[in-house]
Amino acid sequence: MMRNGTEREAVSEQIISVARLRSGYGGGDILRDISFDLSAGEILAILGKNGMGKSTLLKTIMGFVKPKSGSIKLRGVDVTNAEPHWIARRSIAYTPQEFAIFRELTVEENLRLGVESDSLLKQRLGDVRDAFPRMTERMSQRAGTLSGGEQKMLLLCRAIVSRPDIMLIDEISEGLQPTMIERMAEILRTARSKGVAILLIEQNLNFALSIADRFAILKIGEIVESGRFEGRDTAGKLEKHLRI
């Protein structure tokens, strides 16, 4: 598949393949029939109104919610019925919507959870410094004392130090100041340029439009519209589906 961009490198490896996925909680279906592919070095924004199942999609890919039918493949490996701890080891970083840092641990200890050893974290501190220099000045500070924006940034830095092939990101920009959102956009663009495949759940349409290559609109458990961001045409489609 050709990527949107100037280099026009042919990138064919399907990093995530979801086919005819049905999933939900108890007897009810939240996702009814979801299919999409995501390649290396590509950002796909999943958009939709509240409660349409965007977070459920990421939780299902991570194995926290069990699929009822359909399939999920990560780099060609079928993970449809795999356990979350096994999926988490397949070079995938998940930043959930709810704060997932350990407030009582220090910034360094939280980052340490993203890597296998102390020495590896030391080697990769440059990644954190490049992403958000202030974080490396806060290494011994308790994570719970960081500002809300910094806590979200810590989540993203923890994902970055794990050097994943895949990032699943749920509403990272929610409630943040524009400068912080722009920094996050830069971090995600950098990850994409290194070939990371990014599935981005977003309510902030401008943020999504500014970084994603493609979009998919989720409505009542199905993808009702998808494509590349192409100016006004796309804006019209999005407007139609996302209107409150």
Ligand SMILES: Nc1ncnc2c1ncn2[C@@H]1O[C@H](COP(=O)(O)OP(=O)(O)OP(=O)(O)O)[C@@H](O)[C@H]1O
């Ligand atoms: N653990 C759960 N048990 C039962 N129902 C749930 C559970 N988690 C979510 N739901 C329901 O599933 C539906 C989809 O929720 P989900 O969080 O996936 O939506 P979303 O599109 O991410 O919405 P938002 O943008 O508001 O976060 C909602 O109706 C929600 O109430």
